[in-house]
Amino acid sequence: MPTPEAVLVLNSGSSSIKFGLFDIASAEPVLLCKGQLDEHEDKPRLVVRDPAGKTLFETRRDSSNAGSGHLFSEVLAFIEHRFGKHSLRAVGHRIVHGGPDYSGPVALTDDVIAKLEALTPLAPLHQPRCLAPIRAIAAIRPALMQIACFDTAFHHGLAPPASRFAIPGRFEARGIRRYGFHGLSFEYVAGRLAEIAPELAAKRTVIAHLGNGASLCALRDGRSVDTTMGLTPLDGLVMGTRSGSIDPGVLLYLQQHEKMSVEEVQHLLYHQSGLLGVSGLSADMRTLLASGDAAARGAVDLFTFRAAQQIAMMATTLGGMDGLVFTGGIGEHAKDIRSAIGDRLAWLGMRIDAAANDEARERIDSDDSALEVFVIPTNEELVIARHCKVVLQAK
Numbered sequence: 001m002p003t004p005e006a007v008l009v010l011n012s013g014s015s016s017i018k019f020g021l022f023d024i025a026s027a028e029p030v031l032l033c034k035g036q037l038d039e040h041e042d043k044p045r046l047v048v049r050d051p052a053g054k055t056l057f058e059t060r061r062d063s064s065n066a067g068s069g070h071l072f073s074e075v076l077a078f079i080e081h082r083f084g085k086h087s088l089r090a091v092g093h094r095i096v097h098g099g100p101d102y103s104g105p106v107a108l109t110d111d112v113i114a115k116l117e118a119l120t121p122l123a124p125l126h127q128p129r130c131l132a133p134i135r136a137i138a139a140i141r142p143a144l145m146q147i148a149c150f151d152t153a154f155h156h157g158l159a160p161p162a163s164r165f166a167i168p169g170r171f172e173a174r175g176i177r178r179y180g181f182h183g184l185s186f187e188y189v190a191g192r193l194a195e196i197a198p199e200l201a202a203k204r205t206v207i208a209h210l211g212n213g214a215s216l217c218a219l220r221d222g223r224s225v226d227t228t229m230g231l232t233p234l235d236g237l238v239m240g241t242r243s244g245s246i247d248p249g250v251l252l253y254l255q256q257h258e259k260m261s262v263e264e265v266q267h268l269l270y271h272q273s274g275l276l277g278v279s280g281l282s283a284d285m286r287t288l289l290a291s292g293d294a295a296a297r298g299a300v301d302l303f304t305f306r307a308a309q310q311i312a313m314m315a316t317t318l319g320g321m322d323g324l325v326f327t328g329g330i331g332e333h334a335k336d337i338r339s340a341i342g343d344r345l346a347w348l349g350m351r352i353d354a355a356a357n358d359e360a361r362e363r364i365d366s367d368d369s370a371l372e373v374f375v376i377p378t379n380e381e382l383v384i385a386r387h388c389k390v391v392l393q394a395k
């Protein structure tokens with residue numbers, strides 16, 4: 001019997017590092033185990049679960065031997081022990097910014113890593129968190145192939161006017177344009193929608209990825225034609241700690257009159273704004289929804305207000321809208337957020353069925369809705385595993 005082959009997938013987001021181990025023998029990768037690395041607590045924690053969610057392994061590091069390098073060697077050691085029959089062919093990474101050059105997955109070389117490093121100013125919150133595991137794994141397993149899969153790639157076809165900023169053209173020639181992010185999530189959800197509602201997927205749809213980071217994608221026939229994030233993952237919707245769209249004059253004012261440095265403004269917009277900044281309480285939607293505090297309610301209200309506004313903006317790009325899909329931690333789990341956004345879009349003919357929404361059924365619009373509304377749990381890790389398979393097969 002041939003040795004079964006596997007790929008390890010790392011999904012480094014702004015609030016967590018998720019990973020999954022996939023068997024790649026069959027056409028569609030099959031999950032063997034999954035887990036999460038939490039570095040935010042003072043004792044970084046690693047949890048590995050089976051596909052059903054049962055804990056297989058858990059460890060905490062104290063600060064003396066903290067650092068992700070240690071945790072990645074623990075992950076590899078666990079995999080080699082538990083799935084020793086499998087040959088690990090590659091590690092696939094979610095890379096948030098691929099810049100203008102990458103329209104699909106690519107095997108990582110020193111050259112590619114240097115190019116991705118140069119994009120750090122365009123995603124300062126994410127890019128270092130995406131690149132650190134690559135270096136850590138290269139140090140432990142130098143011969144192991146590593147593959148980059150980009151959040152920007154799904155939007156690579158974005159064209160003017162959607163891709164442009166209204167600034168002099170010479171800046172566009174230097175790559176200062178709208179790229180868009182969360183592409184691995186949008187790709188998964190668009191693919192799943194094509195399976196469960198093929199007629200709708202061929203029409204005008206908007207996917208709302210509402211997680212710690214949040215963005216919208218306008219799709220025509222399954223392809224991205226507009227999105228709310230731009231050059232950086234700072235634009236668009238209100239996020240956990242990010243401001244989303246903001247009058248650019250505010251940034252000038254803060255620097256000129258509040259005497260804030262560029263670094264201070266960056267920290268404010270990426271880490272201290274959004275739900276956290278407005279509520280003064282938390283970046284976590286669960287905490288805000290559970291709180292009776294007026295400022296928490298104000299933050300949630302701004303979140304749904306802006307989400308509805310920008311969904312209508314995406315509908316304008318599409319010249320109308322046939323369906324909306326919710327995904328991401330908030331989109332999948334926060335029924336009150338879905339219904340508040342639905343209420344704000346009632347003028348578009350959107351009607352959400354209360355019972356279906358409460359149970360987070362796959363389809364949640366009511367019979368009298370002019371639009372179809374879905375809840376589709378995202379799976380960025382599976383998309384990365386699929387891409388790794390393609391890169392390995394091409395080799």
Ligand SMILES: Nc1ncnc2c1ncn2[C@@H]1O[C@H](COP(=O)(O)OP(=O)(O)O)[C@@H](O)[C@H]1O
Nearest residue numbers: 013015211212213284285286328329330333334
């Ligand atoms: N049951 C729930 N109700 C409301 N919000 C939830 C629930 N579960 C998760 N969330 C929210 O989802 C967000 C995290 O989304 P997620 O997509 O997991 O994050 P990331 O962008 O790090 O991948 C947090 O704001 C969290 O509060």
Ligand SMILES: CC(=O)OP(=O)(O)O
Nearest residue numbers: 013014181182213233
């Ligand atoms: C691009 C982005 O915002 O990612 P995340 O949701 O992981 O923060």
Ligand SMILES: [Mg+2]
Nearest residue numbers: 013211212213
């Ligand atoms: Mg995410």
